[in-house]
Every structure is written in structure tokens, then in C-alpha cells.
Amino acid sequence: MYDFIGYHVRDYMTPQPYTVSPETRLRELQALFDQHDFNGVPVVDAQQRLLGVATKLDLLKAFTFTPQSMLPQYEAIMAHEVAQIMTREPITVSPDLPLTRVLQRMVDMRTKSFPVVDEEGRIRGMIAREDLLRALRDATASAAPPHPEE
Secondary structure, eight states, X not given: OGGGGGOBHHHHSEESOOOBOTTOBHXXXXXXXXXXXXXXXXXXXXXXXXXXXXXXXXXXXXXXXXTTBSSOOHHHHHTSBGGGTOEXXXXXXXXXXXXXXXXXXXXXXXXXEEEEEOXXXXXXXXXXXXXXXXXXXXXXXXXXXXXXXX
């Protein structure tokens, strides 16, 4: 289990994740969620710089009932662009961040994943709960079995 202390984001992140542009239509985002069971995807510009994250919760918020829209029209909303619903300035992590810090941050913030960005703000990967659980399992599997007392 002690091996986990030496693990970093780069060791367990999903590199080169699926991304969308701010102009992506919500119907395309929904299709991506359906096809890959993602909870969220990075929104990037042409240079792969992170602009935000679009999550399933963001998509649901587009259908919130308001005084201006008591019965949101599904097809009209699904024609909107991701830029209208995405979370701007998401919390990000560096590839060099220890997984112990990511684990604590994820638990404290009750977050499912973080975009991984380099110093220039370009997307390098995603780190999710599943990745941390895999790292914990790997750390346990690589640990030497305890010595029986004699």
C-alpha cells in the first residue's frame, strides 16, 4: 500500500482524452456520454488549451425549469453549443501531482474527475475516481505479503 505514496497523476491518468470544442452541439455531447459513459469531457480550443469541462450535470442544468422556460423544448436545447453550459475555469491538476493529493482533493470536493493540464494549459489527460481505485489496487498488489510471525 505504501507504493501509492510514490504514484503521480501521469502514472494513472487517461492520456489524450476525448475532447469537444465550445461549438459542439449538446446533442453531440449527449451522444458522446452515451457511447463512452463519461461523466464529463474537456472543452478545448484548436491548440488543445482547456477552456472548460462539460459534464452530465451541466447538460441536465440546460433543462432546468425557469420562469422564462417552463417547458424547455428538448430539440431546441440540444441544438445549443457546449459553450453555453460548460463549467468554465474547472479545477485542474498537473501530471506531476502526487496521487495522494488528488485523492484528498477528490474526496474533499466530491468530484468525479479532474482535467490534467500542462504548464501552457493544454489538456494532457483526465484523472478519475476509477483511476485512483486502480492505483490503490495496484499498490496493494505490488506490496510484499506480510511475513508470518515465527
